Amino acid sequence: MNVGAQSVVLLSGGMDSVTALYHAHDGGAVAAALSFDYGAKHHSRELPLAAWHAARLGVRHVVIPLEFMARYFSSSLLVGGGDIPKGHYEEDSMRQTVVPFRNGIMLSVAAGFAESVGADELVIAAHSGDHAIYPDCREEFMSAMGSAMRLGTYAGVRLSRPFIAMNKAGIAARGSSLGVDFARTWSCYVGAARHCGECGTCVERREAFLDAGLLDPTEYDRCSPLPRRPSR
Amino acid sequence: MNVGAQSVVLLSGGMDSVTALYHAHDGGAVAAALSFDYGAKHHSRELPLAAWHAARLGVRHVVIPLEFMARYFSSSLLVGGGDIPKGHYEEDSMRQTVVPFRNGIMLSVAAGFAESVGADELVIAAHSGDHAIYPDCREEFMSAMGSAMRLGTYAGVRLSRPFIAMNKAGIAARGSSLGVDFARTWSCYVGAARHCGECGTCVERREAFLDAGLLDPTEYDRCSPLPRRPSR
Numbered sequence: 480m481n482v483g484a485q486s487v488v489l490l491s492g493g494m495d496s497v498t499a500l501y502h503a504h505d506g507g508a509v510a511a512a513l514s515f516d517y518g519a520k521h522h523s524r525e526l527p528l529a530a531w532h533a534a535r536l537g538v539r540h541v542v543i544p545l546e547f548m549a550r551y552f553s554s555s556l557l558v559g560g561g562d563i564p565k566g567h568y569e570e571d572s573m574r575q576t577v578v579p580f581r582n583g584i585m586l587s588v589a590a591g592f593a594e595s596v597g598a599d600e601l602v603i604a605a606h607s608g609d610h611a612i613y614p615d616c617r618e619e620f621m622s623a624m625g626s627a628m629r630l631g632t633y634a635g636v637r638l639s640r641p642f643i644a645m646n647k648a649g650i651a652a653r654g655s656s657l658g659v660d661f662a663r664t665w666s667c668y669v670g671a672a673r674h675c676g677e678c679g680t681c682v683e684r685r686e687a688f689l690d691a692g693l694l695d696p697t698e699y700d701r702c703s704p705l706p707r708r709p710s711r
Numbered sequence: 712m713n714v715g716a717q718s719v720v721l722l723s724g725g726m727d728s729v730t731a732l733y734h735a736h737d738g739g740a741v742a743a744a745l746s747f748d749y750g751a752k753h754h755s756r757e758l759p760l761a762a763w764h765a766a767r768l769g770v771r772h773v774v775i776p777l778e779f780m781a782r783y784f785s786s787s788l789l790v791g792g793g794d795i796p797k798g799h800y801e802e803d804s805m806r807q808t809v810v811p812f813r814n815g816i817m818l819s820v821a822a823g824f825a826e827s828v829g830a831d832e833l834v835i836a837a838h839s840g841d842h843a844i845y846p847d848c849r850e851e852f853m854s855a856m857g858s859a860m861r862l863g864t865y866a867g868v869r870l871s872r873p874f875i876a877m878n879k880a881g882i883a884a885r886g887s888s889l890g891v892d893f894a895r896t897w898s899c900y901v902g903a904a905r906h907c908g909e910c911g912t913c914v915e916r917r918e919a920f921l922d923a924g925l926l927d928p929t930e931y932d933r934c935s936p937l938p939r940r941p942s943r
Contacts, residue, residue: 543779547820551773552827580823583863587819588779591812595784615863623858630855631815631847 485510486600486639487593489585490533490540492525494664494684495604495647497532498654502641503602504536505657510598511539513589517578518549520670528663543588552579582615583624590628590636599634606642606650608683647683648690655693662696676701717742718832718871719825721817722765722772724757726896726916727836727879729764730886734873735834736768737889742830743771745821749810750781752902760895775820784811814847815856822860822868831866838874838882840915879915880922887925894928908933 488500490512503509512533516522526542533540589601609616615624625638642650654661666684667674674681676699685705688695720732722744735741744765748754758774765772821833841848847856857870874882886893898916899906906913908931917937920927 541783543783547775548823551775551824577865578823579826580819580860580863580868583819583859584816584823587812587815591780591810591816592783594811614865617862620859620863623855623862626855627815627852627859628812630849631812631852633809633846636812 485596485598486602487589487596487598488512488538488602489589489604490514490529492527492529492532492665493604493680494654494659494661494666494687495606495642495650497529497661497664498650498657498659499602499604499641500532500536500538501657501659502653504538509536509538510596511541511592513592514540514542515545515585515588516542517545517581519578519668521665521668522670524667524670525665528665531663532659541592543592545584545588548578548581548584577613580615582613582620586624586628586638590632593636594632594634597634598636600637600639601628602639602641604642604650605640606645606647608646646690647687651687651691651693655691660696661688666697671700673698673700675699677703682706717828717830718834719821719828719830720744720770720834721821721836722746722761724759724761724764724897725836725912726886726891726893726898726919727838727874727882729761729893729896730882730889730891731834731836731873732764732768732770733889733891734885736770741768741770742828743773743824745824746772746774747777747817747820748774749777749813751810751900753897753900754902756899756902757897760897763895764891773824775824777816777820780810780813780816809845812847814845814852818856818860818870822864825868826864826866829866830868832869832871833860834871834873836874836882837872838877838879840878878922879919883919883923883925887923892928893920898929903932905930905932907931909935914938 485508486503487510488503490496490500491514500512512529514526514529516526530540586601593599593601605621614620621638621640628638629635666680668678668680669675674697681699682705684697685695717740718735719742720735722728722732723746732744744761746758746761748758762772818833825831825833837853846852853870853872860870861867898912900910900912901907906929913931914937916929917927
C-alpha cells in the first residue's frame with residue numbers, strides 16, 4: 480500500500496475479507512469497508528459480522544444493495560435458487576453456485592464508490608486457492624478488470640490483492656497474527672444458524688485452520704471427517 | 712453480429728442507444744434491452760421512451776435499479792446534485808456531470824445479465840464522438856472492460872460497438888434509415904418537460920440532425936443559435 484493512499488476494502492464477513500480489512504487497516508488509511516447484499520442465502524449471517532469488524536476498527540461500513548441479482552440472475556447461491564451442493568469445489572457440482580460476473584459487478588461498483596470517496600486503491604482478499612471454476616476469479620479476468628478500473632477512473636483506482644500469493648491457511652495465519660476473532664466470521668453458503676460443516680466453503684474453512692495449525696473456533700452443525708482433497 | 716448469437720442491448724432511451732436497438736434487431740436476435748435507473752434527473756423522461764421502443768420491436772425490456780449511485784456517488788447528473796452546465800462539453804464545466812465509473816458498472820451488470828439469459832453479446836452505442844473527459848468512455852477503458860467481460864463469463868460475453876467508427880450525425884442517418892422515430896428519444900440532461908436546447912447533450916443532438924441533413928423533430932424549450940464548436 481502506498482503511503483498516503485486511501486483504500487476501500489471489499490468486506491463480505493468471511494475469514495479472508497475480514498483479514499484483508501485488518502491487514503489494510505494495519506498498513507494504512509482505510510476510507511471505507513464495502514459489503515454487497517445481492518440476496519445470497521448466507522448474507523443474513525455474514526453482513527452483521529462484517530459490520531462488527533468495521534465498527535471494531537472504527538472504519539466506515541457501507542452495504543450496497545444489489546437486489547437485481549436475486550431478481551434477474553440465476554444461481555443456487557441466491558435465495559430462491561436450488562440447494563447448495565456438499566463437498567469439495569468441483570466443476571460439476573459447484574458450477575451452479577456461480578452468480579454470473581459477480582466479481583466484475585462488485586469490483587465495478589467498488590471502483591465507482593472509491594472514486595466518489597476520494598480513495599485510489601481497492602483491496603480484495605483474492606488468494607491463490609480461488610477457484611478456476613468461477614471465470615471471474617481467474618488471473619486473466621482480475622488483470623483485465625484491474626486495467627479497466629485504473630483506466631476508467633480519474634484517480635486511476637488500483638486493484639490491490641495483498642493475499643494473492645497466499646492460500647487460505649496463510650490468510651488464517653495472517654489474521655491470527657493481527658488479532659482477528661475468527662469466531663466472528665462466516666463461510667457457510669447454506670446460511671442456517673450455524674456453519675453446516677459440509678458445504679464447499681465449510682470444508683475449505685476447516686482445512687484452512689487445520690493446515691495453519693490453528694484452533695478452529697467455529698461451531699459446526701456437523702463435523703464429519705473432511706473429504707479427501709482432490710488432486711489439483 | 713454472429714449468426715445465431717443472442718445479444719443484449721444497452722438502451723437508455725437516447726437517440727444513439729435507440730438506434731443501436733433497431734440496428735441489432737435488424738441484424739439478429741435480441742434477447743433483451745437493458746436500461747438502468749441510477750437516479751439521474753433525465754431518467755423519468757428517458758426510460759418510458761426506452762420501454763416504448765422495446766415494445767414496438769417486441770423485445771423484452773428490463774430496467775435495473777441502481778439506487779446506490781444516487782445515495783453514495785456524487786455528480787450533478789444525479790438528483791440532489793448541482794445544476795447541469797450549459798454549452799459544449801468541455802473539461803471544466805462538464806466534469807461535474809461525471810458519475811464515477813458509470814460505464815464500468817453498467818457494462819458489468821449487463822455482462823452478468825447477458826450470461827444469465829444465455830446471450831453472448833452486449834451491444835453499446837459508443838461512437839467516435841464520445842467524450843474523452845469521461846475516462847470510462849475512452850478506447851483504452853472499453854478495450855480492457857471488453858476483455859474483463861469476455862474472460863469473466865462462461866459464455867465469453869463479447870462487447871460489440873457497431874457505431875464506434877461513426878459520429879452522432881452518422882447514427883442519426885442510420886436511425887433514420889431504420890425508421891426510428893427520433894421524436895420519441897431523449898437527450899437533455901436537465902430532465903424538464905421538454906428538451907432545454909442548451910445543455911451539452913441538447914447542443915450535440917441539434918448538431919447531429921443538422922449535420923445529417925435531417926429534420927430535427929425535437930421540441931426544444933429554447934432554440935438559441937448553436938454555440939461555436941470547439942476545435943477538436
